Amino acid sequence: MGWPYRNNPLVLLAKKGSGITINSVADMNRHKIGVVKDDVGEQQVLALGVDKKALKGSSKQPQVAKKLATGRVDLWSIKLTAAKLILKDLGYNPNDFEVVYTVSESGVYYAFSPDVDDATIKALQQGIDAVKESGEYKTIMDKYY
Known part of the structure; x- marks a missing residue:
C-alpha cells in the first residue's frame, strides 16, 4: 500500500x-x-x-x-x-x-517493482513527507504544475 x-x-x-x-x-x-x-x-x-x-x-x-x-x-x-x-x-x-x-x-502514486523491499519504499515516503513538511514541496509543485 x-x-x-x-x-x-x-x-x-x-x-x-x-x-x-x-x-x-x-x-x-x-x-x-x-x-x-x-x-x-x-x-x-x-x-x-x-x-x-x-x-x-x-x-x-x-x-x-x-x-x-x-x-x-x-x-x-x-x-x-x-x-x-x-x-x-x-x-x-x-x-x-x-x-x-x-x-x-x-x-x-509511485509504482515499484515487486523486488523493491518495503524499507526502501518507506525511506522514499519519509523523504517525500519531509520535503512536504519543509514547504519546499509546494515551491516545486507551484513551479512545475
Missing part, C-alpha cells in the same frame, strides 16, 4: 470571470463542455449523468484548451495538472482559468 505523492483531481475548468457556477448536473447541461472523445474526462461527466448533447468532443487536449480560451466551449473536463501544463505549453496563463467543479479526486 502506498500514499499518493500528490492529488490530481478531474475538474471542470472555466475562464476566470465567466460567472459560471456548477452545483449540479443540470448546471453542467446548460453549458458546452469540451472533452477528448473516449477520455476519462468524457467518461466521468457522462457517468454523472451529463447529457451527451452538452459535450463538444475533440481528438486532443490542446484543441479543447484552445476552444476554452477562445470561448467555443464554456468548460473543459480534464485532470487539473494536465490542464495547467497544456495551457502553459500553448502560451496561456493558467491563472486566467479556474476550477468551477471537481468531478472526481484521485492521487498520483
Whole structure:
C-alpha cells in the first residue's frame, strides 16, 4: 500500500470571470463542455449523468484548451495538472482559468517493482513527507504544475 505523492483531481475548468457556477448536473447541461472523445474526462461527466448533447468532443487536449480560451466551449473536463501544463505549453496563463467543479479526486502514486523491499519504499515516503513538511514541496509543485 502506498500514499499518493500528490492529488490530481478531474475538474471542470472555466475562464476566470465567466460567472459560471456548477452545483449540479443540470448546471453542467446548460453549458458546452469540451472533452477528448473516449477520455476519462468524457467518461466521468457522462457517468454523472451529463447529457451527451452538452459535450463538444475533440481528438486532443490542446484543441479543447484552445476552444476554452477562445470561448467555443464554456468548460473543459480534464485532470487539473494536465490542464495547467497544456495551457502553459500553448502560451496561456493558467491563472486566467479556474476550477468551477471537481468531478472526481484521485492521487498520483509511485509504482515499484515487486523486488523493491518495503524499507526502501518507506525511506522514499519519509523523504517525500519531509520535503512536504519543509514547504519546499509546494515551491516545486507551484513551479512545475
